[in-house]
Amino acid sequence: MAKTTVKAQAHLQDNYRVEVSARSHKLIIDEPERLGGTDEGPNPVEVLLGAFGACHSIVARTYAKKFDIDLQDFWVELEGDFDTDGFLGKSDVRPGFSDIRYTFHLQTTASDEQVQAFIAYIEAHCPIGDTLANLVNVSLAGYVIEQTV
Template sequence: MNPVELLLSSLGACQSIVARTYAKKFEIDLQNFWVELEGDIDLDGFLGKSDVRPGFSDIRYTFHLETDAPEEKIQAYKEFIESHCPVGDTIANQVNLVPAKVVIENPVK
């Protein structure tokens, strides 16, 4: 996997963890849960061929649930998952990305 594919995987894994952790709180008998993710990225930004941003412009996901819970509970549960996933929050909201210093290591001769 490349790093942007790992980002999508991290989002799906985080959403899955939140879903499994809180299913009982929402009284949802969760038999199975998985997430499909896809994103739009223009590699011209990464390759320096244009001024488009080098990262994703859009990320889409679909939750798949195997449960007999009613639609009203599922909607509240979905909103909770979205609002409590740390990876989703990090992607959706601006984060202070603090540059690290550069450490130059001299090879042993």
């Protein structure tokens, strides 16, 4: 497959609730009540961690047969650290994650050697992991002001 473009739209609703649309799917992203939200969904940083784990999981499922891995179960535990002072403008620290840690859990009959090669392949072919680990050109394409009467 050649280069492709993926699209999504995020629409701010009441309070901190955001409805994200991608293709025909919708996802609610919100903040916990302690941060002023209504806790109707995970917050953006939780979604990023979840997307990272989901990406690894999909790569694992896609390539298990190639590595002769009987993948009976697979899940990823993730956690990330960031300084909220960056988001709140209280400090010059970055507002994003400084560290993300994850652990793969596999249920399989494969040997440790097979699993190690499989894990290396998963890490090398996860688009979200690649995006997080490497500089990406990110730019504001513009803005549209819709005047209300």
